[in-house]
Amino acid sequence: MKVLKFGGTSVAHSQNILLVEKIIKDESLKSRIVVIVSALHGVTDQLIRAAEYASVKDENYIQMIQNLEEKHISLIKDLVPITEQSSLLSFVKKHFNDIEDLCNGIAVLGELTYRIKDRIASYGEFLSSKIIAARLRHEGLDCIWMNSADLIRTDSNFTNAKVDFQCTESNIINFLNENKNRIIVAPGFVARDEKNNATTLGRGGSDYTASIIAASINAEELQIWTDVSGMMTADPRLASNAKPISEISYHEAMELSHFGAKVLYPPSIQPVMVKNIDLMIKNTFDPEAQGTLISHQLKSSGNEKQIAVGISNMNSIALLTLEGSGMIGIPGISAKLFQCLSQEKINIILITQGSSEHSITIAIEEKEALRAEYAINSSFADDINLKRVYPVKIETELSIVALVGENMKSRSDVNAKMFGCLGNNGINVRAIAQGSSERNISIVISEKDSKKAVNVLHEEFFESEIKQVHLYICGTGNVGSKLIHQIYDQNAYLRENFLVNLRIAGISNSRHMIFSDKGISQEDYLIWDEQGEKASALGFAEEIIHRNLRNSVFVDVTASSDVPEIYESLLKRSVNIVACNKIAASSDFKKYKTLKNTARNHNCNFYFETNVGAGLPVIGTINDLINSGDQIQSIQAVLSGTLNFVFNHYDGSRTFSEVVAQAQQEGYTEPDPRLDLSGTDVARKILILARESGYPLQFEEIENRGFLPGECMHGSVGDFYEKLTANEDYFKNLLNDAENEGKILKYVAEFEDGKAKVGLQHIAPDSDLFHLYGKDNIVIFKTLRYSEQPLVVKGAGAGADVTASGVFADIIRSI
Structure with missing residues (x-):
């Protein structure tokens, strides 16, 4: 026998219910089944909201109830032929009359108790399960409706009742023995206490109902049908590359669900886990998808090689820290803290305590932070007054992110990988918790870093290929x-x-x-x-x-x-x-x-x-030398591809202005060529090399012996070219002076003895700087290791393509 549970989205409207019907038909051919259904999507929340409106005398509750009634009546008309609608419509109208009477009473009293809230919240499942059972009978299926509330017995802890398993199991077995139908449809979420008051099973209550019934009858399998294809390695809304998990252990599923995986709630797993019943999570809208199998014994060995199985996260978390010297070595402090929170029904999600015992930090839902603060400070009031402890400190807008996996145990590299990738992405960890089982590492971080952290961890542990x-x-x-x-x-x-x-x-x-x-x-x-x-x-x-x-x-x-x-x-x-x-x-x-x-x-x-040097490995070379223990003694360099191009092409056959214009047209200069020709750019470059060599040089300390006439530095770029042309004789004289010595012109940067200078020089043929053509750069390093034969870096030092390729190389290095 199998138990199938369908969530609110699976039964949201008639089209979805027809998909559910097909799944039920197919499964009933294989074995006898119990089908648990939730309320139609959003109905329970709307019922509770209507009651809350009534409690503050907001008459909108009346229209809300009418809208919900019309929604259910419309569903009946879609699914059941008119000849079979009468009794079902009467059932719906009677229940909505009850709901309206209850809300009217709430409005008169101006009070909404937990007991009444449970009664109102229970109607959604009764209505949806009745309608679906009627539809299945219309289709000729051997179906009976079972009232879960008559069978599941609980205490009177309304909104989160505790189940009496012994009594409940006996009731369920007796019902199924007396009713041999192939399909049993029942509402989820609902139960009754010993006084026959309606109770509910808390968050995820329909899943819990299915699990209770599956455990009671030792079902072959429990199937949870929802709107996703099983559990995922991360929330797909945060990590676009999240992958479905084919198999997972009960303990792993518990950990993931505890820390925010919404597909399943922790109490839902407990009854079937105790009975060692396999649990399948399947997609109503893609029934052929593999889904996720949760069991004690994995069916394949694929997961054995996977370090982690998933990442979960919870937002809107608050950290509360109680600290003080009076806590050190004093028994009972933790018990007192937990007891006062327990009395307020505040759930502790995470706990961490330093070995000094000076402080205890807990994580709770942010909405409960103020109640928790009041409860703790009241409980420790005497200790606070005596300065043995400080008032509780609260931090909000936090998230918990948990990495989960059975195979993380005894793996020394897991923590290193986890915190390494978080640190590399600037994600600060506020608190850490790891149990001795080592199947969960939980961290508390800023909520604004939650999405980033999930993606970083997912990439590190599940997408290592890219x-x-x-x-x-x-x-x-x-x-x-x-x-x-x-x-x-x-x-x-x-x-x-x-x-x-x-x-x-x-x-x-x-x-x-x-x-x-x-x-x-x-x-x-x-x-x-x-x-x-x-x-x-x-x-x-x-x-x-x-x-x-x-x-x-x-x-x-x-x-x-x-x-x-x-x-x-x-x-x-x-x-x-x-x-x-x-x-x-x-x-x-x-x-x-x-x-x-x-x-x-x-x-x-x-x-x-x-x-410096566009795509040439100049700075990288310096870094390698320094990091390996060498010391830069001097640098001699031609560092401007623009100036080298200009002086290599200026031979007197064309004006200096024409050669500069060509350099600009070919993309070797800045939009304003004076930035290149003034030597300022070269001065910056030698400054950078000196600094990377370990010398604290300032720009103002560099000697810049410019060669441009002063008048060229004023006015627009157009004016600049006119003044270059007007000073052609000056530039020819510079050229002739060098040629008369058998030398050429180069704009050279030099660094030695902690001092730097740049300027136009006459370069002899025996110099390494002489044979430098086009837009090439050259950097000559003399170091402790390269003292006799200097280290030379030479190549194209200007141009958009080579510069872009150098930037590209830096991008690759940076990651």
């Missing part, structure tokens, strides 16, 4: 647009070969910004600037922080001085930063160190390789 990275790209100019196209082009390769999926979750330029947690597609990117909202650096950062997505990387490919101002706030939220923008790393030394330290303290990365 790591999801969320990119926020600020800047869509030459480099930014090239970078975005490179990401779209390369992402399939990264997924296949590196198990990384890059998702562009936000894009911004100086005008607009757009966001999508699911990723901005390549097609949407082509028109994104037409759809975005008004942009600002601060607004972009605030939205990134608000969305709080796991594995987030902010990418700055602008030259803006405003954008670096948001770096620190992002780093404090453990958002990795990749910067092409040189302003942050070349700003005041204290600010530069603050950003580096913030990244380290918040367990995230701040990379800016493309600040």
Whole structure:
């Protein structure tokens, strides 16, 4: 014999009930079945709400009751032919007359007791089960209606009654022995006390009814039919990649359901768990789906290799901490605390206590925090007055996230993986609890981090094959647009070969910004600037922080001085930063160190390789040298691809102005070429290299021997080109002076003995700087290890493609 339970969504309306009917027909062909049904979806809540309205004399309760009556009458007309409706309609009308009379009485008294609330709440299941039983009989099935309330006996703890199992089991067995029908339909949730008062079985009561009946008759199987295909590895509303769990143990299911998995409630499992009865969770709307089997003995070995089986979470949690020196070594403190909460019927979800015994912290539902605070402070009033303990401290807006699995036991890597991935994503853990069974690790975190934590843990324990990275790209100019196209082009390769999926979750330029947690597609990117909202650096950062997505990387490919101002706030939220923008790393030394330290303290990365040498591994090389114990003694470098291009192409056959214009047209200069030609950019680069080498240099300390005439630095870009042309003789003289010495012109940066300088130099043919063509850069390091033969890094140092590829490489390193 099997027991089937159908929840409120499964019997929400006539179309759903026809699906239920088919399932019942199919199962009844295999064995005799008991069918437990909930009230129609939302009916119990509406009945209670009507009673609450009545208690405050709000006459809307009358219309609510009428609406519910019409809903049930309409259902009868949909499911039962008119010739069979009479008795059923009378049943419905009689019960709604009773409900209205009860609510009228509540309105007169202005009081709603738990006893009356139970009676009103019980009507929904009576009505739905009667209608469904009538429908099955109309279809010719051998069906009888069984009144669960006449069989299940409880105490008088209204709204959450305790079952008398011995009496209940005897009643159920007697009924089923006397009635041999193939299908027995019964209401869930409802029971009676010894005085025949209506009682209910609390939250998840219909599941509990099904479990009680299954245990009483030693059923072959209990089936819970709902609107999802079994238990999932996480809440699919939070983790889009949540997967169904095919098999799970009773203990694992208990843990998951206790900490928020809504498919099943813990009391529902207890009766069948004791009797070792298999429990199946199935989907009414997809009956062919495998569902989840809950049992003592797993049927397959697939789960044996899985460390964890699922993640559950509960929001709206409060932490209450009782602490004080008077608690140390004093027996009975915990008992006193728990007793006062028990008297107030406040459920403790989680408990943690330090070995010092100086404090006890408990987690409860946030809505009960004020009652708990009053109860605890009242109970410990004398100790508080004597300063032995402090008044209870409350923290709210918290969540509990629990990682559950039988196979976590004795695995030393589980905690490391769990807290490592949380820490890498800036999720602070407020409290921790782990039982000696080791099948559950529970943490308390800020509620705003709940979704992020679930996704981070799910990715770590259930999606290890692919790591999801969320990119926020600020800047869509030459480099930014090239970078975005490179990401779209390369992402399939990264997924296949590196198990990384890059998702562009936000894009911004100086005008607009757009966001999508699911990723901005390549097609949407082509028109994104037409759809975005008004942009600002601060607004972009605030939205990134608000969305709080796991594995987030902010990418700055602008030259803006405003954008670096948001770096620190992002780093404090453990958002990795990749910067092409040189302003942050070349700003005041204290600010530069603050950003580096913030990244380290918040367990995230701040990379800016493309600040120097575009895609060349210059900063990375310095870091490797320093980290391995070497020491930078001197640096000599050509660090401007723009200036190198200009002086490589300026041979007197064309004007200096024409060569600069060509460099700008080919994308080697900033929109205002003076930023490159003034040497300021080169000075910033050598400053960054000096700092990364361990020297606390400031920008003002760098000697910059510029070569542009002063008048070229004023006016518009157009004026600048006119003045270059007017000063052509000056530039020719610079060229001729170098050629007369058999040398060439290079703009060189140098660092030695803690000092740095930049300027135009005459370079002889025997120098490593001489054979440097096009837009190439070169950096020559002399170190303790590379003293006789210096270390040389050389290659293309400008251009949107190579710079974008350098940024791309930093993104990959940051994750």
